[in-house]
Amino acid sequence: MDKSGDIDFEEFIAALEAKQVDPESEDVIKYAFDRFDTDGSGKLSHAELEDVLRHMGEPLSAREIKRLIEIVDQNNDGQIDTNEFMAVVLDKPYLPF
Numbered sequence: 548m549d550k551s552g553d554i555d556f557e558e559f560i561a562a563l564e565a566k567q568v569d570p571e572s573e574d575v576i577k578y579a580f581d582r583f584d585t586d587g588s589g590k591l592s593h594a595e596l597e598d599v600l601r602h603m604g605e606p607l608s609a610r611e612i613k614r615l616i617e618i619v620d621q622n623n624d625g626q627i628d629t630n631e632f633m634a635v636v637l638d639k640p641y642l643p644f
């Protein structure tokens with residue numbers, strides 16, 4: 548994180564690429580999750596994921612996002628919660644980052 552106390556997407560990607568499961572990376576990931584969760588529901592919906600991926604320069608089609616959610620979604624509620632997000636980010640075989 549920079550001095551602004553905020554993170555931008557580049558910092559988030561950098562944290563991902565570092566592949567470090569240290570507490571600092573987890574904080575960054577949780578912070579990013581909160582930021583991606585624009586309606587504050589605690590879960591990332593299809594629309595929120597679409598937004599995130601577009602910001603990251605990885606725009607996916609609605610079908611690809613649906614497929615991505617199916618892969619990541621462990622409890623089959625159709626949304627990505629913090630645990631599911633962490634699992635993917637820390638061990639990210641499916642995301643095109």
Ligand SMILES: [Ca+2]
Pocket residue numbers: 584585586587588589590591592595
């Ligand atoms: Ca949400």
Ligand SMILES: [Ca+2]
Pocket residue numbers: 620621622623624625626627628631
């Ligand atoms: Ca889920």
